[in-house]
Amino acid sequence: MLIRLIVPGEHARVEDLNTSLEAVLKRHGIDAGVRGDVRLIVEELASNAIAYGGADGSSIEGKGVGQYELSVNIAIAGGLLTLEFRDEGAPFDPLSAALPDLEADIMDRPIGGLGLYLIRQIAQETHYRRIDGANLLRVSLRIPATETSS
Secondary structure, three states, X not given: OOEXXXXXXXXXHHHHHHHHHHHHHHHOOOOHHHHHXXXXXXXXXXXXXXXXXXXXXXXXXXXXXXXXXXXXXXXXXXXXXXXXXXXXXXXXXXXXOOOOOOOOOOOOOOOOOHHHHHHHHHOOEEEEEEEOOEEEEEEEEEOOOOOOXX
């Protein structure tokens, strides 16, 4: 593991998480394109966990208000950048979410689902599991060969 970042489960802290991730990835030579993909992934997954997982003002699984946390483990190995998201919100497997109807007129499409679809498109690998009352989602991105990951 390269680093673990933990923030309170609040919408206002998602930008703090992204800023910290950006600094770590930049320091390790990850190019702007991959960093942009990471930003999209973090914003989507953290926002979903906060909005639908029981955070932002409600208590969950014995946790009081303000005790909800999101954590991200970051690893770089074998040409992959791996992000492992952990939240203690309501059980939710984002990989089982229905694919959006991309053929439908944009005005007729229901809101939601496009962010998860984009994550599945840009990720090399994705794995979800529920363990010890927490959602764990691992997302791996291929690092282009021209990059250095020291």
